[in-house]
Amino acid sequence: GAVVSQHPSRVICKSGTSVKIECRSLDFQATTxxxxxxxxxxxxxxxxxxxxxxKATYEQGVEKDKFLINHAxxxxxxxxVTSAHPEDSSFYICxxxxxxxxYGYTFGSGTRLTVV
Amino acid sequence: AQSVAQxxxxxxxxxxxxxxxxxxxxxxxxxxLFWYVQYPNRGLQFLLKYITGDNLVKGSYGFEAEFxxxxxxxxxxxxxxxxxxxxxxxxxxxxPSYNTDKLIFGTGTRLQVFP
Numbered sequence: 001g002a003v004v005s006q007h008p009s010r011v012i013c014k015s016g017t018s019v020k021i022e023c024r025s026l027d028f029q030a031t032t033x034x035x036x037x038x039x040x041x042x043x044x045x046x047x048x049x050x051x052x053x054x055k056a057t058y059e060q061g062v063e064k065d066k067f068l069i070n071h072a073x074x075x076x077x078x079x080x081v082t083s084a085h086p087e088d089s090s091f092y093i094c095x096x097x098x099x100x101x102x103y104g105y106t107f108g109s110g111t112r113l114t115v116v
Numbered sequence: 117a118q119s120v121a122q123x124x125x126x127x128x129x130x131x132x133x134x135x136x137x138x139x140x141x142x143x144x145x146x147x148x149l150f151w152y153v154q155y156p157n158r159g160l161q162f163l164l165k166y167i168t169g170d171n172l173v174k175g176s177y178g179f180e181a182e183f184x185x186x187x188x189x190x191x192x193x194x195x196x197x198x199x200x201x202x203x204x205x206x207x208x209x210x211x212p213s214y215n216t217d218k219l220i221f222g223t224g225t226r227l228q229v230f231p
Binding site for chain 2: 004006009032034041042043044046049091093095097105106107108109110112
């Protein structure tokens with residue numbers, strides 16, 4: 001199969017602190033991973049495309065200094081929410097593509113971030 | 117602009133009855149189409165996809181979807197709904213013009229199956 005592990009599943013942090021979310025492809029290598037944000041009762045909004053060994057590609061309107069993405073290996077991408085504020089509270093989901101034609105896109109289980 | 121529409125916020129169906137969750141798309145060319153299901157506080161689970169070939173696609177948990185090019189639709193169906201099918205369903209498309217693997221998602225449809 002194609003498994004993507006996302007950690008932590010839930011995190012609560014204080015305003016002004018930074019939070020790191022990890023996304024790992026467990027049984028395949030992923031040169032590209034995707035980070036989405038989901039607001040309550042809304043669809044997924046693509047934030048950025050994480051590229052192994054190079055800079056991430058951010059979607060329009062997403063602050064790259066706010067949401068730092070690092071894709072240091074073929075199995076790990078991290079999203080760091082810097083100087084978090086309550087409006088950053090959301091559900092963050094990563095995805096990776098092992099073999100689109102066979103598996104489709106595989107998603108992590110998501111991270112619920114609450115900034116207090 | 118390329119987009120995916122799920123016209124129904126919520127679909128209610130009685131257990132044992134057939135269900136349909138609608139999806140239409142607006143992209144140029146022949147897109148890749150996907151359906152995903154999301155349970156509360158969880159990531160998305162892949163249900164099925166259409167890449168090419170037979171217009172009727174069968175997927176996980178007894179779900180199927182029919183690609184209709186003339187109507188630009190990809191409705192999700194199941195002959196007999198289960199209470200456990202209650203969840204949030206997303207239709208997604210990868211336009212052929214994209215040179216990356218990013219997806220465009222619909223707004224989601226909440227399926228409620230009543231006993």
